[in-house]
Amino acid sequence: MHNCGKIAIIGGGSWATAIAKIVIRHTHHIGWYMRRDDRIAEFKRLGHNPAYLMAAHFNVEEVDFSSDINRIVDDYDTLVFVTPSPYLKNHLKKLTTSLRDKNIVSAIKGIVPDENIVVSEYFHQVWDVPYDRIACIGGPSHSEEVAMERLSYLTIGCSDIAKAQAFADIISSEFIKTKTSTDIIGIEYAAVLKNVYAIAAGICHGMKYGDNFLAVLIANAAQEMGRFLKAAYPAQRCVDDSAYIGDLLVTCYSNFSRNRTFGTMIGKGYSVKSAQIEMEMVAEGYYGTKCMKEINGHMRVDMPILDAVYSILYERQGASLVIPQLANRLQ
Numbered sequence: 001m002h003n004c005g006k007i008a009i010i011g012g013g014s015w016a017t018a019i020a021k022i023v024i025r026h027t028h029h030i031g032w033y034m035r036r037d038d039r040i041a042e043f044k045r046l047g048h049n050p051a052y053l054m055a056a057h058f059n060v061e062e063v064d065f066s067s068d069i070n071r072i073v074d075d076y077d078t079l080v081f082v083t084p085s086p087y088l089k090n091h092l093k094k095l096t097t098s099l100r101d102k103n104i105v106s107a108i109k110g111i112v113p114d115e116n117i118v119v120s121e122y123f124h125q126v127w128d129v130p131y132d133r134i135a136c137i138g139g140p141s142h143s144e145e146v147a148m149e150r151l152s153y154l155t156i157g158c159s160d161i162a163k164a165q166a167f168a169d170i171i172s173s174e175f176i177k178t179k180t181s182t183d184i185i186g187i188e189y190a191a192v193l194k195n196v197y198a199i200a201a202g203i204c205h206g207m208k209y210g211d212n213f214l215a216v217l218i219a220n221a222a223q224e225m226g227r228f229l230k231a232a233y234p235a236q237r238c239v240d241d242s243a244y245i246g247d248l249l250v251t252c253y254s255n256f257s258r259n260r261t262f263g264t265m266i267g268k269g270y271s272v273k274s275a276q277i278e279m280e281m282v283a284e285g286y287y288g289t290k291c292m293k294e295i296n297g298h299m300r301v302d303m304p305i306l307d308a309v310y311s312i313l314y315e316r317q318g319a320s321l322v323i324p325q326l327a328n329r330l331q
């Protein structure tokens with residue numbers, strides 16, 4: 001059976017904090033890279049992350065904190081990356097040590113900007129990590145609910161199912177149920193797309209479209225996601241599974257969703273810039289929309305919802321014009 005070895009978390013935000021909490025229940029020791037020494041000092045003093053999920057308390061004796069990413073990568077075997085996708089390359093810029101022999105787990109739900117590839121492809125192509133050493137965490141999982149120990153279902157994707165199971169065993173508990181899948185790239189692209197569709201749902205919600213319309217929009221989004229995955233990454237998969245549709249639903253409907261919140265602001269008439277400033281958090285679907293539009297420029301899959309969100313966010317087309325046109329395309 002595969003052994004994950006020593007586990008470290010890379011990133012200091014809310015999902016990183018929730019994952020640290022569920023890993024440490026099992027391992028009683030983690031490494032934790034955070035970029036800021038002042039945050040680490042405050043965390044040690046308070047016993048909780050000073051900026052995110054403050055109700056989640058830690059025994060800081062069990063945490064090996066460092067702002068030196070090279071030291072953490074050198075000292076740990078399994079690295080769980082949980083930075084927002086737009087910042088991933090920034091953190092890795094500082095890395096001088098090899099990742100090739102490490103186990104990489106990506107909890108990032110976003111695409112790597114400029115490269116236009118998902119995180120597993122990025123670690124494989126740019127950092128030379130073999131695919132059987134790369135896993136992802138998918139499924140509907142707002143960090144706030146995981147931190148409150150509300151029952152959640154996570155899917156661990158990895159081409160090596162024994163490795164997926166080994167990590168799943170570490171995070172499983174009475175409030176975290178896990179399953180494994182070999183469709184890592186499908187799960188990652190589904191997560192990128194659900195962010196885009198949650199922005200669409202938010203826009204429509206902000207424009208005061210009702211629940212009936214939203215349900216149709218999301219049903220069409222599920223079909224659009226399925227069409228893209230089938231064309232781009234044909235594989236044995238059931239898009240009805242929680243890692244695909246479940247995550248789409250929670251992100252489109254939950255008030256915790258940053259992507260939906262961002263979309264709602266746009267639907268209410270905020271500009272993209274002012275919505276981003278007001279939110280203070282990253283809605284990764286903003287970046288995902290541009291990347292997916294570029295990727296689909298080659299694929300040419302019929303994706304009217306992606307096209308509509310792109311027009312609103314990047315071509316300055318008014319939602320009041322674009323959404324009624326989209327509505328005519330929905331079934």
Ligand SMILES: NC(=O)C1=CN([C@@H]2O[C@H](COP(=O)(O)OP(=O)(O)OC[C@H]3O[C@@H](n4cnc5c(N)ncnc54)[C@H](OP(=O)(O)O)[C@@H]3O)[C@@H](O)[C@H]2O)C=CC1
Pocket residue numbers: 011012013014015016035036039051052082083084085087090091107108109110141142143144281282284
């Ligand atoms: N939040 C959630 O419920 C879930 C999130 N995810 C995914 O997890 C990933 C991480 O998101 P999440 O934990 O929510 O992020 P948060 O918004 O909670 O945290 C943002 C993090 O990014 C850091 N940061 C901010 N600005 C920069 C910068 N310029 N350069 C480098 N780092 C920066 C912050 O550091 P600092 O505090 O020092 O400013 C902080 O650690 C994302 O891909 C997200 O999609 C997946 C499932 C659930």
Ligand SMILES: O=C(CO)COP(=O)(O)O
Pocket residue numbers: 109139140141142195198247250251256257258259260283284
């Ligand atoms: O992926 C998530 C829940 O599963 C989080 O979505 P948001 O980034 O929109 O908050």
